[in-house]
Amino acid sequence: MLRFIFKRVLEAIPVLLIVATLTFLLLKIMPGGPFDTEKVTTPEIKKQIESYYGLDKPVWKQYVDYMDRLIFHGDLGPSYKYFGWSVNELLAGSLPISLELGCYGLAFALVFGLIAGIIASLRKNTAGDYVPMSIATLGICIPSFVTGPLLILLFALKLRWFNTSGWYFPRDRVLPAITLGLYYMAYISRLTRGGMLEILNQDFIRTARAKGASEWRVIWKHSLRGGLLSVVSFLGPAISGIITGSLVVETIFQIPGAARFFVMAAFNLDGPMLMGTTLVFAVLIIVMNLLVDIAQVWLNPRLRFEE
Amino acid sequence: MRFEFSTLWLRRLPFCLGALAMLSFFPGCTKRQTLVEAGDHDQILHIGNGTEPQELDPDIVTGVQEYHIIMSLLEGLVTEDPVDLHPVPGVAERWDISPDRKVYTFHLRANAKWSNGDPVTAQDFWESYKRILTPSLGSEYSYMHFVVKNAEAYNTGKITDFSQVGYKVIDDHTLQITLNNSTPYFLSLLTHQSWYPVNIRTVAKYGDPYLRGNKWTRPGHYVGNGAFVLAKWRVNDVIEVRKSPTNWDRDRVRLNAIRFYPIDNEDTEERAFRAGQLHITETLPLSKIDYYKANYPGLLKIGPYLGTYFYRVNVTKPPLNDKRVRKALAMAIDRGSIVTNVMKGGQLPAYNLVPPGTAGYTSRTHLEENIAEAKRLLAEAGYPGGKGLPTIELLYNTSEAHRTIAEAIQQMWRTRLGVNAQLVNQEWKVYLDSQRTLNYQVCRGSWIGDYVDPNSFLDMWLTGGGNNETGWSNPEYDRLIAQAAATADPAGRLEVFQKAEAILMDEMPEIPIYFYTRVYLKRPEVKGWYPTLLDNHPYKYVYLESEKK
Numbered sequence: 001m002l003r004f005i006f007k008r009v010l011e012a013i014p015v016l017l018i019v020a021t022l023t024f025l026l027l028k029i030m031p032g033g034p035f036d037t038e039k040v041t042t043p044e045i046k047k048q049i050e051s052y053y054g055l056d057k058p059v060w061k062q063y064v065d066y067m068d069r070l071i072f073h074g075d076l077g078p079s080y081k082y083f084g085w086s087v088n089e090l091l092a093g094s095l096p097i098s099l100e101l102g103c104y105g106l107a108f109a110l111v112f113g114l115i116a117g118i119i120a121s122l123r124k125n126t127a128g129d130y131v132p133m134s135i136a137t138l139g140i141c142i143p144s145f146v147t148g149p150l151l152i153l154l155f156a157l158k159l160r161w162f163n164t165s166g167w168y169f170p171r172d173r174v175l176p177a178i179t180l181g182l183y184y185m186a187y188i189s190r191l192t193r194g195g196m197l198e199i200l201n202q203d204f205i206r207t208a209r210a211k212g213a214s215e216w217r218v219i220w221k222h223s224l225r226g227g228l229l230s231v232v233s234f235l236g237p238a239i240s241g242i243i244t245g246s247l248v249v250e251t252i253f254q255i256p257g258a259a260r261f262f263v264m265a266a267f268n269l270d271g272p273m274l275m276g277t278t279l280v281f282a283v284l285i286i287v288m289n290l291l292v293d294i295a296q297v298w299l300n301p302r303l304r305f306e307e
Numbered sequence: 308m309r310f311e312f313s314t315l316w317l318r319r320l321p322f323c324l325g326a327l328a329m330l331s332f333f334p335g336c337t338k339r340q341t342l343v344e345a346g347d348h349d350q351i352l353h354i355g356n357g358t359e360p361q362e363l364d365p366d367i368v369t370g371v372q373e374y375h376i377i378m379s380l381l382e383g384l385v386t387e388d389p390v391d392l393h394p395v396p397g398v399a400e401r402w403d404i405s406p407d408r409k410v411y412t413f414h415l416r417a418n419a420k421w422s423n424g425d426p427v428t429a430q431d432f433w434e435s436y437k438r439i440l441t442p443s444l445g446s447e448y449s450y451m452h453f454v455v456k457n458a459e460a461y462n463t464g465k466i467t468d469f470s471q472v473g474y475k476v477i478d479d480h481t482l483q484i485t486l487n488n489s490t491p492y493f494l495s496l497l498t499h500q501s502w503y504p505v506n507i508r509t510v511a512k513y514g515d516p517y518l519r520g521n522k523w524t525r526p527g528h529y530v531g532n533g534a535f536v537l538a539k540w541r542v543n544d545v546i547e548v549r550k551s552p553t554n555w556d557r558d559r560v561r562l563n564a565i566r567f568y569p570i571d572n573e574d575t576e577e578r579a580f581r582a583g584q585l586h587i588t589e590t591l592p593l594s595k596i597d598y599y600k601a602n603y604p605g606l607l608k609i610g611p612y613l614g615t616y617f618y619r620v621n622v623t624k625p626p627l628n629d630k631r632v633r634k635a636l637a638m639a640i641d642r643g644s645i646v647t648n649v650m651k652g653g654q655l656p657a658y659n660l661v662p663p664g665t666a667g668y669t670s671r672t673h674l675e676e677n678i679a680e681a682k683r684l685l686a687e688a689g690y691p692g693g694k695g696l697p698t699i700e701l702l703y704n705t706s707e708a709h710r711t712i713a714e715a716i717q718q719m720w721r722t723r724l725g726v727n728a729q730l731v732n733q734e735w736k737v738y739l740d741s742q743r744t745l746n747y748q749v750c751r752g753s754w755i756g757d758y759v760d761p762n763s764f765l766d767m768w769l770t771g772g773g774n775n776e777t778g779w780s781n782p783e784y785d786r787l788i789a790q791a792a793a794t795a796d797p798a799g800r801l802e803v804f805q806k807a808e809a810i811l812m813d814e815m816p817e818i819p820i821y822f823y824t825r826v827y828l829k830r831p832e833v834k835g836w837y838p839t840l841l842d843n844h845p846y847k848y849v850y851l852e853s854e855k856k
Contacts, residue, residue, distance in 0.1 A: 030736075030737075031736075031737050031740050031741075032736035032737045032738075032739060032740035033736070033740065034736070036736055036739040036740055036743065037369060037447065037739070038739065038753075039369060039447070039774060040743060040773035040774050040776070041447040041450075041773065042450070042463070042773060043773075044442065044462075044463050044464070045442075045445050045446070045447055045449065046445075048442055048443060048444070048445030049445040049447075049519070052443075052445060052518060052519050052520070078520055081361060082359070082361055082362070082542070083361050083362040083364070083367055083368070083519055083520070084362045084363070084364065084520070084521065084522060084524050084525070085542070090542060093541070093542055094542065094543065149574065149578075152578055156578070156582055157578065157581055157582055160339070160582075163579075163582060163584060164575070164578040164579050164581070164582040164584065165570070165575050165578065165579050165584070166544075166579075166584065167544065251571070251572050251575065252572065252574075252575055253575070254544075254568070254570050254572070254575050254579070256541060256542060256543035256544040257543075260543060267734055267735060267736070268735075268736065269736045
């Protein structure tokens with residue numbers, strides 16, 4: 001297993017290099033400059049600003065300088081948009097918040113998705129199946145920029161249980177987590193139902209029941225591990241989606257997370273910020289995929305780490 | 308039976324968990340005090356402030372949002388009256404003006420102090436002005452100082468000796484400023500952030516004061532001389548300033564703190580206002596204006612704003628190099644309809660460029676909306692009924708309001724003139740680049756005055772001016788703008804601007820559409836906050852007072 005992890009980490013290095021290089025090049029191709037503003041400054045001033053950020057050097061030199069700072073000093077450079085801040089500082093402040101939000105969203109999705117899926121599979125083709133699965137279909141269809149404001153309207157503005165926005169008190173986490181997790185919860189519940197149904201029809205489940213095992217034991221001990229395989233393989237893309245996709249939720253709820261930087265950096269042509277967020281998210285996704293792969297082998301003895 | 312029992316339990320699990328979760332939130336939830344209620348009690352103002360500030364260094368930033376925070380932290384020689392923004396004494400308690408109105412001598416008050424307790428001296432201002440004009444800092448607002456003798460030469464590197472620039476420290480409390488021309492709006496200029504002092508010793512402590520990337524603006528580092536001091540800065544979250552214990556005018560300040568929230572989503576901001584999290588919003592979504600007009604007219608504020616929304620026309624490419632075509636396009640726009648049906652925020656239709664009443668100037672030029680005349684001009688230019696005229700590209704930056712206006716105008720041109728227009732939208736930076744490189748035909752633009760004077764709207768159209776961006780050039784116009792700058796008599800000067808604007812409106816490198824207003828929400832307990840042309844609200848006069856119940 002250690003060898004497997006080691007190999008995957010080694011593989012990640014060229015992937016990250018390619019991501020960094022491609023992002024860098026794409027940024028250079030984009031029209032417009034990061035320091036273009038509505039009120040145009042004199043060419044002299046613009047030149048001063050650009051030379052401060054090294055943008056007057058040839059592109060290959062900028063690339064070499066950037067990679068040098070990144071690899072040998074872990075320095076992601078200064079933000080072109082937020083003049084007084086370095087990308088490291090901005091990400092250090094915002095990434096933990098995005099991750100925290102992601103964890104809540106994922107926890108919400110897993111807990112409620114699994115429960116709904118298991119119930120639906122046990123109550124196949126009854127109301128107990130149709131109701132949660134219809135809700136799940138809705139959850140998959142309705143985008144978060146609709147569910148977010150709807151939840152705010154109901155729980156924050158009508159019932160006054162929560163704040164409409166902000167990230168100050170523990171209760172401020174509830175609505176964003178639900179909004180973020182709803183889609184994944186819906187998806188997970190459908191996958192769980194499918195996986196569980198497949199397993200519950202197997203002979204060994206009938207044997208277990210015939211043996212007189214309690215229903216709880218049948219579900220927990222015999223079915224769940226196999227039934228969850230598809231859920232676990234979905235977790236990889238789900239986690240990437242939650243990490244990079246929390247932009248909408250962060251904007252609706254005014255949460256100071258990193259996903260907003262990620263998207264806004266592209267609009268602002270804030271090169272170092274875009275590079276920084278892209279790389280950090282790439283690392284996160286690689287790590288999460290690795291964890292998911294490990295979990296998959298653990299759940300499914302038919303798989304081995306040798307691939 | 309066991310089967311039934313266990314699934315029943317499972318089925319109830321989500322409800323149990325949900326109920327548990329809700330129960331845990333109930334205590335304290337039901338009768339919670341809102342931020343606004345708590346703020347009213349403690350004199351803490353909660354303001355929606357648009358976007359996250361790029362920086363809080365007055366010599367570097369250019370945005371309005373940044374300015375709205377910085378004006379609480381720093382104070383210039385003169386400051387603004389809260390009602391109409393006319394210049395009132397700030398750090399300078401009085402000033403003398405030479406008979407030719409070119410030399411201003413400012414007498415600084417002895418009790419003006421930085422937040423670290425040091426006195427604010429004439430030397431501080433001199434150092435600050437040197438900093439903003441130093442080329443290596445790359446300050447984008449350095450041009451605000453160009454009315455001062457040799458300031459432009461120093462900023463562009465033509466001279467390197469700062470003592471030749473028109474600032475002179477007479478003693479600790481006396482500063483003399485020598486101008487190129489008598490500049491009637493000079494005192495208003497001084498209220499701009501580019502004229503604020505910075506504490507150069509503090510700036511030098513956290514980096515090179517003449518380079519960017521200095522860390523002096525962090526909470527704990529920031530030393531200011533304004534009515535408030537920086538207490539908290541959490542990126543994309545909140546900036547808090549607290550009442551300064553050292554400001555010379557601290558007895559007047561009634562707010563204990565102001566919290567600025569950088570909420571860039573206007574729907575989120577409006578919801579926060581509704582939930583009692585904000586006293587004042589930055590803006591209001593277009594779609595909500597009618598609702599507030601009908602239901603809460605007392606909360607909806609529509610104030611004047613010194614800005615014009617217009618279309619730039621690239622005059623270097625046919626067919627728009629023909630001013631008859633440009634005028635025809637301008638005449639066929641129904642501005643009244645755009646203002647009432649699209650914008651709905653009390654904007655004024657613009658028939659000229661400079662907003663009416665700007666420092667006593669109201670343009671006599673009035674663009675006529677006349678379809679018959681527009682058709683005649685178009686025919687005269689060789690395109691009768693729009694025939695033969697290639698499709699015109701209308702460029703705007705991606706935004707709901709810009710798109711709606713562009714669609715309305717596209718429709719007006721088609722039905723009234725038979726002119727086809729194609730709408731093109733681009734992301735902000737790409738749009739700016741297209742505009743700057745004249746890679747467009749007609750393009751949405753806007754201008755917000757830097758100071759209350761027609762010059763702020765008219766000198767941008769000078770030949771080769773950085774903000775001209777139309778390729779338009781007119782020697783007579785250039786001459787008139789220069790003449791206005793050299794005219795000492797205020798009435799005669801405005802008369803020169805009248806002539807200049809008449810040329811601009813006849814040549815039509817820009818098609819004015821409407822004059823801005825500020826549309827926002829404000830709670831009734833916010834007092835001392837007046838509608839002002841530049842949307843500045845000096846915070847030392849603002850306080851919170853609820854009506855007696």
